[in-house]
Amino acid sequence: MPSGSTDGTAPRLEKSAKNPTISNVASLAGVAKSTVSAVINNKTTIKESTRRNVLRAIDELNYRPSRSAQRGFRHVVQRSISLIIKEPENTYYAEVLSGVQDVAMDRGYLVFVSSSQGQSGLERRIVEQCMEREIDGLLIAPIRNDETDLSHIFELKRRNIHFVLLENMQGVPTSLVDVDNVKASADAVRYLIQEGHSRIVHFAGPHYSEHSRARAEGVRRAFSHSPLAYNDSMIVPCGDSHDAGYRVGLEYFGATLNPQERPTAVTCYNDLVALGLMRALRELNISVPDEISLIGFDDLHMLQLFPQQLTTVRVPKYEMGRQAAELLMRDIESKTKAAPEKVCLETELIIRDTTRRIL
Amino acid sequence: MPSGSTDGTAPRLEKSAKNPTISNVASLAGVAKSTVSAVINNKTTIKESTRRNVLRAIDELNYRPSRSAQRGFRHVVQRSISLIIKEPENTYYAEVLSGVQDVAMDRGYLVFVSSSQGQSGLERRIVEQCMEREIDGLLIAPIRNDETDLSHIFELKRRNIHFVLLENMQGVPTSLVDVDNVKASADAVRYLIQEGHSRIVHFAGPHYSEHSRARAEGVRRAFSHSPLAYNDSMIVPCGDSHDAGYRVGLEYFGATLNPQERPTAVTCYNDLVALGLMRALRELNISVPDEISLIGFDDLHMLQLFPQQLTTVRVPKYEMGRQAAELLMRDIESKTKAAPEKVCLETELIIRDTTRRIL
DNA sequence: AAAGCACATTGAACCGGTTCACAAGAAGCA
DNA sequence: TGCTTCTTGTGAACCGGTTCAATGTGCTTT
Numbered sequence: 154m155p156s157g158s159t160d161g162t163a164p165r166l167e168k169s170a171k172n173p174t175i176s177n178v179a180s181l182a183g184v185a186k187s188t189v190s191a192v193i194n195n196k197t198t199i200k201e202s203t204r205r206n207v208l209r210a211i212d213e214l215n216y217r218p219s220r221s222a223q224r225g226f227r228h229v230v231q232r233s234i235s236l237i238i239k240e241p242e243n244t245y246y247a248e249v250l251s252g253v254q255d256v257a258m259d260r261g262y263l264v265f266v267s268s269s270q271g272q273s274g275l276e277r278r279i280v281e282q283c284m285e286r287e288i289d290g291l292l293i294a295p296i297r298n299d300e301t302d303l304s305h306i307f308e309l310k311r312r313n314i315h316f317v318l319l320e321n322m323q324g325v326p327t328s329l330v331d332v333d334n335v336k337a338s339a340d341a342v343r344y345l346i347q348e349g350h351s352r353i354v355h356f357a358g359p360h361y362s363e364h365s366r367a368r369a370e371g372v373r374r375a376f377s378h379s380p381l382a383y384n385d386s387m388i389v390p391c392g393d394s395h396d397a398g399y400r401v402g403l404e405y406f407g408a409t410l411n412p413q414e415r416p417t418a419v420t421c422y423n424d425l426v427a428l429g430l431m432r433a434l435r436e437l438n439i440s441v442p443d444e445i446s447l448i449g450f451d452d453l454h455m456l457q458l459f460p461q462q463l464t465t466v467r468v469p470k471y472e473m474g475r476q477a478a479e480l481l482m483r484d485i486e487s488k489t490k491a492a493p494e495k496v497c498l499e500t501e502l503i504i505r506d507t508t509r510r511i512l
Numbered sequence: 513m514p515s516g517s518t519d520g521t522a523p524r525l526e527k528s529a530k531n532p533t534i535s536n537v538a539s540l541a542g543v544a545k546s547t548v549s550a551v552i553n554n555k556t557t558i559k560e561s562t563r564r565n566v567l568r569a570i571d572e573l574n575y576r577p578s579r580s581a582q583r584g585f586r587h588v589v590q591r592s593i594s595l596i597i598k599e600p601e602n603t604y605y606a607e608v609l610s611g612v613q614d615v616a617m618d619r620g621y622l623v624f625v626s627s628s629q630g631q632s633g634l635e636r637r638i639v640e641q642c643m644e645r646e647i648d649g650l651l652i653a654p655i656r657n658d659e660t661d662l663s664h665i666f667e668l669k670r671r672n673i674h675f676v677l678l679e680n681m682q683g684v685p686t687s688l689v690d691v692d693n694v695k696a697s698a699d700a701v702r703y704l705i706q707e708g709h710s711r712i713v714h715f716a717g718p719h720y721s722e723h724s725r726a727r728a729e730g731v732r733r734a735f736s737h738s739p740l741a742y743n744d745s746m747i748v749p750c751g752d753s754h755d756a757g758y759r760v761g762l763e764y765f766g767a768t769l770n771p772q773e774r775p776t777a778v779t780c781y782n783d784l785v786a787l788g789l790m791r792a793l794r795e796l797n798i799s800v801p802d803e804i805s806l807i808g809f810d811d812l813h814m815l816q817l818f819p820q821q822l823t824t825v826r827v828p829k830y831e832m833g834r835q836a837a838e839l840l841m842r843d844i845e846s847k848t849k850a851a852p853e854k855v856c857l858e859t860e861l862i863i864r865d866t867t868r869r870i871l
Numbered sequence: 872a873a874a875g876c877a878c879a880t881t882g883a884a885c886c887g888g889t890t891c892a893c894a895a896g897a898a899g900c901a
Numbered sequence: 902t903g904c905t906t907c908t909t910g911t912g913a914a915c916c917g918g919t920t921c922a923a924t925g926t927g928c929t930t931t
Contacts, residue, residue: 164865202586215672216672217671217672217673218671219649233641235624241600241603241605241609241610241625242606242607242610242813242814244600244601244603244605245602247600247601248601250600250627251600251601251629254627254629254710255612258634263626263637263638263641264626264627265594265624265625265626266600266624266625266626266627267622267623267624268609268613268623268625270610270613275617279621279622282592312577313574313576314576395814395816428817429817431817432816432817434820435819454601455601455754455814457754457791458754458787458788458790458791458818459818459819460791460794460818460819460820461819502801511797
C-alpha cells in the first residue's frame with residue numbers, strides 16, 4: 154500500500170502556523186519518515202520520482218529540519234567555546250581573541266564571540282543562551298564585580314559547565330587568567346614620581362569593574378609607599394572609552410587652565426581613555442608631554458598608528474587569550490574535576506613619547 | 513519496590529570513559545530517570561535523602577545533562593543569529609555589530625560573532641558549525657568572491673537556512689546589504705582630479721575580495737570619465753591591514769623619493785591602510801597633505817582620535833548592521849520564502865585634513 | 872511457473888532528556 | 902478499622918529526527 158497513513162502516529166497537517174516536522178512532510182508526500190530522511194540526506198537509493206515528490210512537499214510546507222534532533226542525540230563532541238567580551242570597539246579583545254582562536258583551532262575547537270556591550274544584563278542573557286546550547290565552555294570578561302546578581306555565574310558552576318574568567322570576580326572560586334593590575338598601576342605611578350612628578354591624577358574606569366578598582370588601588374599604594382600624600386581627588390571618575398577620556402579630559406582640564414595648579418601627569422584606566430584625553434589636551438592647547446605626562450594601560454596594537462607614541466603598561470593580551478583557552482580546554486577534556494587555577498601574567502611599563510622628566 | 517532495575521531499559525554502568533546519561537545516574541542511584549530529572553530541575557517533590565542520593569550519583573559519574581535533549585525537542589524558538597566577520601582588529605565590524613545587536617536585542621535575538629580571521633577555510637568551518645546548531649540565521653561578511661569553493665554557501669541555501677551577505681558574492685542569488693563601492697571609490701578619485709591631481713594611485717585590498725575589486729574598478733572608471741589616461745600601475749596591490757599599508761607604503765614611496773615622479777595623491781582600500789600609509793610617509797618625511805593627499809575608506813569611528821583628520825568615504829556601518837539584521841529577521845519570521853533582496857546604502861565623501869588642492 | 876535478485880521503501884527502535892497521570896505508602900481523621 | 906489526603910516516586914509516552922533489518926515489487930533467469 155504505497156499511500157495512506159504512514160507510521161503508527163498519524164501527524165495530520167494542521168493548517169496552523171506551527172513549524173512543520175519530518176512527519177508532516179512524510180504524510181503530505183504519502184511516504185514514511187525514513188524516506189523523507191533519506192531524501193534530505195541525499196541517499197542514493199531514492200527513486201527520482203519519489204525524491205521530487207518529497208522535495209515538493211518539503212517546499213510546500215517550507216520545512217527545515219530541526220538541528221537539535223539531527224544527530225539522533227548520539228554523543229557528538231561539539232568542540233566549541235564561547236568568549237564573552239565587554240566591548241568590541243576596544244581592540245584589546247581582538248588581541249585576546251587572537252590568542253584564544255589560535256589555541257582553539259589547534260585543538261579543533263570553534264570560538265563564538267559575544268559582546269556584552271558593557272551591560273551586565275546582556276552578559277547574563279548571553280551566559281544563559283550559552284547554557285541552552287552545546288557549548289563546551291566559556292571564557293568570560295565579566296563586566297561587574299560588585300554585589301550585584303551573579304546568579305548566572307553560580308548557575309554555571311551548579312551545572313558543571315566549565316568557564317575561565319579574564320578578570321577577577323570576588324567570591325567566585327574559579328579559574329582565572331589576569332595580570333596584577335594593582336602592581337602594574339602602582340609601577341606606572343612610581344615611575345612618574347621618580348621622574349619628579351608630584352601632582353598626579355588617575356582617570357579611572359567604571360567603578361563596578363575589578364580592573365578599574367585594582368588600577369585605582371595601585372595609585373593609592375604607590376603614594377602610600379612614597380613621601381607624597383594621597384587624597385581621593387586624585388582619582389577622577391572617567392570610564393573605559395575614548396569618548397569618556399575625551400569628555401572628562403575636556404571638562405577636567407578646561408576647568409583649571411592655570412598650569413601651576415593642575416596635575417603634571419595622568420595615568421589612565423586604559424589606552425583608549427588616554428587617547429581620548431590626548432585629543433582633549435590637543436584641543437585645549439596643552440602640550441603632551443611638555444606640560445602633562447600621560448600613561449595608558451594595555452598597549453594596544455593600534456598605538457603604533459599614532460604619530461605620538463603613548464607610554465603605557467603592556468598587558469600580554471594575546472598570551473592571556475592563549476592561556477585562558479588552554480586552561481579551559483584542559484578542564485573540558487579532563488574527565489575529573491580540576492581545582493580552580495589562577496594564572497597571573499607579567500606586565501611591563503613601556504616608556505615612549507608621552508612622559509617626561511620634571512625639573 | 514523502591515530499588516532495583518528502573519525502566520524497561522537497564523542501562524548498565526560501563527566503566528568505559530563514555531559520557532554518562534541520565535539513565536546511568538538513575539541506575540546507580542537506584543531510582544527512575546524521572547526522579548533524576550526532577551532532582552536536576554529542582555522540583556520540590558523530592559525527599560531530601562533521595563535528592564542527596566541522586567546528587568551523589570551525579571557527582572560520582574561526573575554527569576552533565578545533554579543540552580541537545582534538554583527541552584524534549586519541544587519547539588523552542590532559539591532566536592539567535594550568527595555574524596561572521598573577517599577581522600576583529602578592524603573596528604569596522606565593531607560598528608556593524610553595534611547595529612546588528614541593537615536590532616537583535618529589540619526582537620529578542622542573541623548575536624554570536626565569529627571571526628574568520630581572513631581565512632576562507634575558517635569561514636567554511638564556522639558556517640558548518642553554525643549549521644550544526646540551532647542558529648536561526650547568519651550574517652556573513654564573505655572573504656572571497658572568486659571561483660573558489662563556495663559549497664558551504666550553497667549548502668546553506670540547500671538547507672533553507674536564512675542568511676544575508678554584507679558583501680556581494682557573484683553567482684549567489686541571496687539577500688545582501690552593501691554600498692556602491694564602485695561609485696564611492698570613483699567619487700573619491702574624481703574629487704582628487706577636480707582638485708588638480710593627475711598622478712593618483714590606489715592602494716588596493718586583497719584581490720579575492722569583492723569590495724577590493726569594486727574599489728579598484730571605481731578608480732578605473734573615474735579615469736575613463738576624465739581626460740587623464742588610466743594604466744594598470746595605478747593600482748598598487750596592498751592588503752587590508754594597517755600593517756600592509758605601512759609596509760607597502762614604505763616600499764613604494766621609499767623607492768621613488770623624487771617628488772616629480774611620484775604620485776601626488778593616494779586613495780586607499782580602507783582607513784586602516786590609509787593610517788598605515790600615513791605612518792610610513794611620516795617616517796619617510798613626506799608631508800600629508802602638502803606633498804601627498806590621502807583618502808581612506810570606511811570612516812572608522814576611531815579616526816577622531818588622530819591629530820590629523822583623514823579624508824575618507826563614509827560607509828554607514830551601523831546602518832548596514834541594522835538593515836542586514838532586519839532583513840534577516842524578516843526572512844526568519846516569515847513562514848513563506850521571500851525573494852532575495854538587495855539593499856544599497858549611500859556613501860559620502862568626507863573632506864578633512866589629508867587632501868589638498870594642487871597648483 | 873518458480874526462483875533469484877536488485878531496487879525502493881518501510882516501520883520499529885533508538886537517542887537522552889521532560890512531562891504527567893497515576894500508584895504506593897504514610898499520615899490524619901472519624 | 903476503614904477512609905481520605907498528602908507526599909514521594911514511577912513508568913510510559915513523547916519530542917523529531919536517524920538507522921537498519923526486513924519487506925515488497927518488478928524484472929530476469931532457469
